[in-house]
Amino acid sequence: MTETSQQDASNEPSPEAQEVWELLIELSASRMRQRFSRTIAELQLSPPQAHALRQLEPGQPLPMRDLACGLACDASNVTGIADRLEKRGLVERQVSPSDRRVKTLVVTPAGVVTRERLLALLHQVPAPIATLSAGEQRLLRDVLRRILDTPDEQG
Amino acid sequence: MTETSQQDASNEPSPEAQEVWELLIELSASRMRQRFSRTIAELQLSPPQAHALRQLEPGQPLPMRDLACGLACDASNVTGIADRLEKRGLVERQVSPSDRRVKTLVVTPAGVVTRERLLALLHQVPAPIATLSAGEQRLLRDVLRRILDTPDEQG
DNA sequence: TATTGTTATACTCTATAACTATA
DNA sequence: TATAGTTATAGAGTATAACAATA
Numbered sequence A, B: 001m002t003e004t005s006q007q008d009a010s011n012e013p014s015p016e017a018q019e020v021w022e023l024l025i026e027l028s029a030s031r032m033r034q035r036f037s038r039t040i041a042e043l044q045l046s047p048p049q050a051h052a053l054r055q056l057e058p059g060q061p062l063p064m065r066d067l068a069c070g071l072a073c074d075a076s077n078v079t080g081i082a083d084r085l086e087k088r089g090l091v092e093r094q095v096s097p098s099d100r101r102v103k104t105l106v107v108t109p110a111g112v113v114t115r116e117r118l119l120a121l122l123h124q125v126p127a128p129i130a131t132l133s134a135g136e137q138r139l140l141r142d143v144l145r146r147i148l149d150t151p152d153e154q155g
Numbered sequence C: 001t002a003t004t005g006t007t008a009t010a011c012t013c014t015a016t017a018a019c020t021a022t023a
Numbered sequence D: 001t002a003t004a005g006t007t008a009t010a011g012a013g014t015a016t017a018a019c020a021a022t023a
Helices: A015-042 A047-055 A064-071 A075-087 A109-122 A134-149 B015-042 B047-055 B064-071 B075-087 B109-122 B134-149
Strands: A091-095 A103-107 B091-095 B103-107
Touching: A015 A047, A015 A109, A015 B015, A015 B134, A047 A064, A047 A075, A047 A109, A064 A075, A064 A103, A075 A091, A103 A109, A134 B015, A134 B134, B015 B047, B015 B109, B047 B064, B047 B075, B047 B109, B064 B075, B064 B103, B075 B091, B103 B109
Parallel strands: none
Antiparallel strands: A091 A103, B091 B103
């Protein structure tokens, strides 16, 4: 077994960075995933439906094309997702005034209610974070902000 | 608004804790999700197939029931997921010696190769984490460890 | 010609319920 | 009787390719 570094991008990450990343994967794949699943099940939303609702800010019509991009899926899928949300009365299709090829989605009043319940549930701070000390919370917040501000060149 | 800095289980979380949680959601839903999708697409694995492969440690037969639990899905789904992995020669079904009702899954040699490539890709530390200072990395690691060690009573 | 949304197709995942073979 | 895995079914997500309307 040779000592091949798996990082073609020049140097190896520190063991601490490695562990940080694996802890984040663990957190995301287990706890956060469970919580998300439980939440959307409660509102009887599928994952893409929930993600779509999350992106549809009230009063801001979103072109279906853009939603496809936000959902990271092919545009053809958005037709069905929008169909089902529309059938439940949560969103509405509108033709864009500026480009008649474009259809936008807007949350209905009922959609706003569901969206707000969804966000309220999703954003409920889990105990393991709420019980960190004030100092730890600040530090964690600052580091996470920096991580999200740093572009990721597909490491 | 009262000056709640500590959590009595019924109190509001601090604004810092709130932001930490929302930053984690953002990180998980955008960056980590994209990276996971790109990775499994490269290996032509579906999300549940990748999760299954991740859980199948070489040389450790896993009852299909347990895999269903690990995937957080109904047991009936595992049949199809295992079928497709088996058809690709990545896993094998074995009858448990201790209980002939139970079938276990084991990664084949080819499966081990794919699994290792998967893990190597998934675990590549993204630039935004690799470029944190050594102090920040240690701090982040310690806080994440604590978060994962703290039980989450469905906040 | 290029783009937007739709449709058709094929595959996968998902839960539910009924079935089998073991225990 | 209870449990593990399978099958049947129905619904939803996914990408690809072809299509209509619009630009």
